[in-house]
C-alpha cells in the first residue's frame with residue numbers, strides 16, 4: 001500500500017503529546033515517537049501529562065526523558081489534576097489548555113481517542129479538538145478493562161527493535177504499575193502485533209491511530 005509521508009511546514013517538526021496519566025503517552029504512541037526520533041533529525045516535542053502526582057509524577061518525568069533522549073528539543077510538563085475526576089474539574093483543565101493554545105503551535109498532536117471509555121482520557125481528547133482547530137491531530141488507543149478498542153484508520157509501522165524498546169522502557173519506568181494484570185509485555189506486544197497484522201507491517205508491529213481529518217496534497221509545482 002502507498003504510504004503518506006510526513007512533511008512539516010518548517011525545518012523543525014513540532015510535536016505535542018498529551019496524556020491524562022503518567023504512562024498514557026508512552027502506551028498510546030511511544031513507539032511512534034521513538035520511530036519518529038530515529039528517522040527525523042530536527043524534532044521538538046512538548047510532552048504534557050495532566051495527572052502526575054507523587055511517585056507517578058517521578059515515573060512520568062523519568063520515562064519522558066528516556067523516550068525523548070534523541071529529540072532536538074523538548075519541554076516536559078507534569079500537572080497535578082486529580083486522577084479520575086477530570087470531568088468534574090473541567091474548567092481548570094480547559095483554562096490550562098487555553099494557556100497552551102497561546103503558548104505553542106505544534107504541527108502534529110497526539111491525544112486520546114475521542115471514544116475512549118475512561119472519563120479523563122475522553123475529556124483530554126475533547127479539549128484537544130476544542131483548543132487546536134488548525135492542527136493535525138492523531139488520537140491514540142489505550143488497551144484496558146473497559147474494552148473500547150475500535151477500528152483505527154491510520155497506522156505507523158514499527159521496526160521490531162522499536163517495538164521492543166517501547167515495551168522495555170514502559171516496564172522499566174513504571175514500576176508502580178507492575179502488579180496490574182494488564183501491565184505486561186504480552187499485552188503491550190499483543191496490541192502492536194494485532195495492529196501490525198491489520199496493516200501488513202514489515203516487521204509485524206504497528207501502532208494505530210484515529211485520524212479524523214487529514215488534508216491530502218501532492219508534491220511538486222503545477223505543470
Ligand SMILES: [Zn+2]
Pocket residue numbers: 020021022024118121
Ligand atoms: Zn490513562
